[in-house]
Amino acid sequence: MRISELARQTADALAETLWPTRCVGCDQPGELLCEECRAGLPWIEQHLACPSCGAPYGFLTCTECDGSWLPRATVAALGFHGAPARMVTCLKDAHELRLAPVIAAAMACSLEEASAWPARDGAPRFSAAGIDALCFVPATAAAYARRGFDHMELVARALSRELAVPLADVLVRPSARDQRQLGRAERSANLSGTMRALDDLQGANLLLIDDVSTTGASLAEGARALAERGAASVTACVLARVW
Ligand SMILES: [Zn+2]
Numbered sequence: 001m002r003i004s005e006l007a008r009q010t011a012d013a014l015a016e017t018l019w020p021t022r023c024v025g026c027d028q029p030g031e032l033l034c035e036e037c038r039a040g041l042p043w044i045e046q047h048l049a050c051p052s053c054g055a056p057y058g059f060l061t062c063t064e065c066d067g068s069w070l071p072r073a074t075v076a077a078l079g080f081h082g083a084p085a086r087m088v089t090c091l092k093d094a095h096e097l098r099l100a101p102v103i104a105a106a107m108a109c110s111l112e113e114a115s116a117w118p119a120r121d122g123a124p125r126f127s128a129a130g131i132d133a134l135c136f137v138p139a140t141a142a143a144y145a146r147r148g149f150d151h152m153e154l155v156a157r158a159l160s161r162e163l164a165v166p167l168a169d170v171l172v173r174p175s176a177r178d179q180r181q182l183g184r185a186e187r188s189a190n191l192s193g194t195m196r197a198l199d200d201l202q203g204a205n206l207l208l209i210d211d212v213s214t215t216g217a218s219l220a221e222g223a224r225a226l227a228e229r230g231a232a233s234v235t236a237c238v239l240a241r242v243w
């Protein structure tokens with residue numbers, strides 16, 4: 001064993017003694033997400049969800065999107081309450097970086113389920129073989145400066161490994177303001193034109209991911225920026241959908 005590896009393991013063991021791992025769902029010591037909380041996750045049933053925007057129960061008629069929704073399909077894994085909401089907060093704000101692969105695994109699970117159901121274009125909502133690269137909605141410059149890392153980049157790295165799809169860190173948004181206090185129309189106006197793709201994406205079929213979708217404004221803006229640089233299709237996936 002290399003000395004650096006031994007030092008890392010010793011440091012990990014010490015940290016575990018001082019700050020034992022606790023479940024994000026119920027705060028019990030032991031695992032990041034205990035078995036009980038894992039079993040109780042509010043999964044969105046993909047066959048009932050809107051194939052376009054991913055809204056739960058929107059399969060036949062969706063009240064949340066219309067013909068102008070840009071991603072060809074959207075997969076939302078979980079409802080945004082309980083453990084999923086805390087998973088996002090603990091990763092972003094409590095710097096519990098070990099949650100990134102847990103979040104990626106939940107997204108991979110729903111993408112797998114969604115691959116059995118058609119998008120509005122008749123093709124499967126997701127197929128890893130049909131995706132050229134994985135992109136993520138980047139943190140705003142202000143959020144990056146505050147946290148010192150981009151939590152979705154960590155999730156994207158983990159999901160890229162999980163799906164064996166290359167990562168394309170191409171989106172930037174230098175000037176978007178915080179969305180949290182804004183309503184639906186304001187969110188979309190606030191974001192409009194704030195994301196840019198850095199590379200030429202001519203003909204690429206992309207998977208775009210984000211943590212939470214409220215009105216879908218960030219996904220729509222990301223998809224717009226990718227399409228502007230020539231992306232042939234954008235399939236979207238979020239960990240949690242506000243519902
Ligand atoms: Zn728990």
Ligand SMILES: [Zn+2]
Binds near residue numbers: 053054063
């Ligand atoms: Zn919809």
